[in-house]
Amino acid sequence: MAPRGRIRWAMGGLLATGIFVNFLDRTALSVASSSIAHDFGLDLGQLGVVLSAFTWSYCLVQLPAGLLVDLLGVSRLTRIAAALWTVAGLLTAVAGGVGPLIAARLLLGVAEGPSMVGASKATAAWFPLSERGTATAMFDGATKLANMVAFPVLAFVMSEWGWRAGFVFTAVVSALFTAVWWWGYRDPSDYRSLRPAERAFILEGGARDADRGGARQFRPALRSARIWLLCCGFACYGYTINIVLTWMPEFLQREFHVRLLQSGIYAMIPWAVATVAELLVGGLLVDWLVRRGRDAWTVRRTVLTCGLALGATIGAAGSAGSPAMAVVWMSLSLAGLAIAAPVAWGLPGLLAPPGTVGAVSGLMNFLNTAATAGGVLLTGWLAQVTGSFATPFLFAVAVLAVGVALYWAALRQGAVADAGPARQPLRV
Numbered sequence: 001m002a003p004r005g006r007i008r009w010a011m012g013g014l015l016a017t018g019i020f021v022n023f024l025d026r027t028a029l030s031v032a033s034s035s036i037a038h039d040f041g042l043d044l045g046q047l048g049v050v051l052s053a054f055t056w057s058y059c060l061v062q063l064p065a066g067l068l069v070d071l072l073g074v075s076r077l078t079r080i081a082a083a084l085w086t087v088a089g090l091l092t093a094v095a096g097g098v099g100p101l102i103a104a105r106l107l108l109g110v111a112e113g114p115s116m117v118g119a120s121k122a123t124a125a126w127f128p129l130s131e132r133g134t135a136t137a138m139f140d141g142a143t144k145l146a147n148m149v150a151f152p153v154l155a156f157v158m159s160e161w162g163w164r165a166g167f168v169f170t171a172v173v174s175a176l177f178t179a180v181w182w183w184g185y186r187d188p189s190d191y192r193s194l195r196p197a198e199r200a201f202i203l204e205g206g207a208r209d210a211d212r213g214g215a216r217q218f219r220p221a222l223r224s225a226r227i228w229l230l231c232c233g234f235a236c237y238g239y240t241i242n243i244v245l246t247w248m249p250e251f252l253q254r255e256f257h258v259r260l261l262q263s264g265i266y267a268m269i270p271w272a273v274a275t276v277a278e279l280l281v282g283g284l285l286v287d288w289l290v291r292r293g294r295d296a297w298t299v300r301r302t303v304l305t306c307g308l309a310l311g312a313t314i315g316a317a318g319s320a321g322s323p324a325m326a327v328v329w330m331s332l333s334l335a336g337l338a339i340a341a342p343v344a345w346g347l348p349g350l351l352a353p354p355g356t357v358g359a360v361s362g363l364m365n366f367l368n369t370a371a372t373a374g375g376v377l378l379t380g381w382l383a384q385v386t387g388s389f390a391t392p393f394l395f396a397v398a399v400l401a402v403g404v405a406l407y408w409a410a411l412r413q414g415a416v417a418d419a420g421p422a423r424q425p426l427r428v
Contacts, residue, residue: 006198007191007193007194007195007198008126008127008131008135008188008198008202010184011122011126011185011188011191012123012126012127012135012138012139013138014180014181014184014185015118015119015122015123015138015139015185016119016138016139016141016142017142017177017180018078018082018115018119018177018181019115019116019119019139019140019142019143019146020142020143020145020146021085021146021170021173021174021177022085022112022115022116022143022146023142023143023146023147023150024146024149024150024154024170024173025085025088025089025108025112025170025174026054026108026112026245027146027147027150027151027154027245028089028092028150028154028166028167028170029050029051029054029092029105030051030245030246030247030248030249030250031150031151031154031155031158031163031166031249032154032158032163032166032167033047033050033051033249033250034249034250034253035158035162035163036050036101036163039163040097040098040101042098043384044250044380044381044383044384045380045381045384046098047250047380048376048377048379048380048381049102049377050098050101050102050105051246051247051376051380052246052372052373052376052377053101053102053105053106053109054105054106054108054109055109055242055369055372055373055376056106056109056373057105057106057107057108057109057110057113058108058109058110058112058113058369059109059366059369059370059372059373060109061109061110061113061114062113062117062362062363062365062366062369063359063362063363063366064113064362065077065113065114065117065118065358065362066114066117066358066359066360066361066362066363066365066366067358067359067362068114068358069114069117069118069121069358069359069361069362070121070355070356070357070358070359073187073190074114074118074119074121074122074125074185074187075185075186075187075190077114077118078114078115078118078181078185079178079181079182081111081112081113081114081115082111082174082177082178082181082182083178084107084108084110084111085108085111085112085171085174085177085178086171086174086175086178087107087111088104088105088107088108088111089108089167089168089170089171089174090167090168090171091103091104091107092104092105092108092167093164093165093167093168093171094164116139116345116361116365117358117361117362117365118358119139119140119345120136120345120346120348120349120357120358120361121349121357121358121361122187123135123136123139123346123349124348124349124357125187125188126188126202127202127205128201128202128204128205128206129205129206129290129296129350130205130287130290130291131205131287132287132346132349132350133282133283133284133286133287133290133342133343133346134279134283134284134287135283136282136283136342136343136345136346137278137279137282137283137284137341137342138279138283139345140278140282140338140341140342140345141275141278141279141282141283141338141342143341144271144274144275144278144334144338145271145275147245147267147271147274148268148271148272148274148275149268151248151249151263151265151267151268151271152265152267152268154166154169154170155249155263155265157169188202220353220356221352221353221356221359221360221363222363224353226351226410227351227352227360227363229406229407229409229410230344230347230348230351230364230406230407230410231360231363231364231366231367231368232367232403232406233344233403233406233407233410234344234364234365234367234368234403235367235368235370235371235403236308236371236399236400236402236403236406237308237311237337237340237341237344237368237400237403238365238368238369238371238372239368239371239372239374239375239396239399240311240314240333240337240375240396240399240400241311241334241337241341242372242375242376243372243375243376243379243392243396244270244314244330244333244334246376246379247376247379247380247383247389248263248267248270248330249263249267251317251326251383251389252266252267252323252326254383254389255323255326255388255389256322256323256326258323266323266327269327269331270327270330270331270333270334270335271334273331273332273334273335274331274334274335274337274338275338277335277336277338277339278338278339278341278342281303281307281339282303282307282338282339282340282341282342282343283342285303286299286300286303286342286343297411300343300346300347300411301407301408301411301412303339303340303343304340304343304344304407304411305340305404305407305408306336306339306340307336307337307338307339307340307341307343308336308337308340308400308403308404308407309336309400309404310332310333310335310336310337310339311333311334311336311337311340311400312333312336312396312397312400312401313329313332313333313336314329314330314333314393314396314397315393315394315396315397316329317329317330317333317389317393318388318389318390318391318392318393318394319390344364344407345361347364348360348361348364371399375396375399378392378395379392382395
């Protein structure tokens with residue numbers, strides 16, 4: 001059936017915008033890390049505690065957020081959450097010490113908890129399987145685009161007006177998005193202006209509109225070995241990409257003594273490469289190969305595992321002899337991880353039992369965030385003890401090797417099919 005209408009792409013763009021704003025909020029503290037450490041007298045270990053505060057609460061709310069997304073729908077839950085992003089940004093801007101700063105980041109973690117799982121759920125509802133890769137690459141690619149934009153823009157704002165001004169800026173952006181979301185987004189089943197032809201194209205292509213559930217439906221997923229392999233594999237991906245996100249500006253400033261604004265410009269390059277790679281390879285190329293008749297699971301497994309393997313080039317960044325070479329290695333690493341990301345995020349929409357796309361996404365992101373929180377702390381500690389970032393980056397290579405093995409086992413040849421899991425519980 002030929003595609004009709006463009007409403008689904010407008011909704012996909014709005015989802016991507018929300019994720020962009022989320023990661024603008026998250027990245028701000030990484031850009032401000034040196035200034036905050038100077039103002040509050042923090043060493044690397046203490047700074048690691050502050051940087052990881054967001055992930056503590058974000059991690060803890062993933063499972064309830066996933067269940068709430070399934071119960072309430074993306075539209076209503078995000079309305080509340082988006083308003084809280086603004087409050088958290090303003091509280092960070094006025095924090096008078098480490099305690100209030102950590103409290104503000106904990107609030108931001110709670111508020112942004114439903115974002116990625118909600119985007120995964122909404123994408124499964126709005127897009128047919130033939131467009132799922134590109135649609136997923138849009139919202140996950142927004143995370144990389146946000147990092148690309150955030151580092152130079154926030155570095156400029158903070159260089160000119162101080163680190164607190166950066167958080168005022170992100171709060172204003174969050175407030176604007178909140179207004180747009182309240183006005184523009186609806187779940188597919190509630191969108192009255194959606195034309196019948198486009199609705200039929202979406203549903204006949206395998207979308208999961210009005211796929212509501214709860215804790216009882218989540219039990220088959222918890223009993224599935226494949227679901228656990230997917231979730232643990234995603235944690236390995238998240239561990240690596242988030243230590244790069246969190247520590248890249250500090251790494252460039254400490255290892256190569258570059259200034260704040262210069263480190264923001266350097267950090268922009270890997271995220272720009274990652275954004276393009278994700279959209280072209282993880283999104284458009286995957287969908288094109290599937291539409292051309294290639295085995296869908298062979299394509300997904302190959303792209304996912306090869307992307308993680310390319311991400312292991314982060315190990316070379318820690319021993320690079322110049323900031324330019326460090327940026328080259330980080331660009332390769334982030335490109336590989338970005339290619340793998342839309343495939344990984346699309347798996348709950350393909351494999352979760354009925355009514356549990358949000359809950360499975362929440363479980364996946366819970367383990368991812370737990371690994372991230374530990375990774376941020378471990379990276380700071382290892383860098384402090386060894387005097388460089390070479391050791392923590394090499395450890396990330398080992399973590400990715402585990403991720404490749406987990407995904408290869410979960411998506412082994414002939415083990416899964418597109419049509420079955422969306423309609424019946426998984427049995428492994």
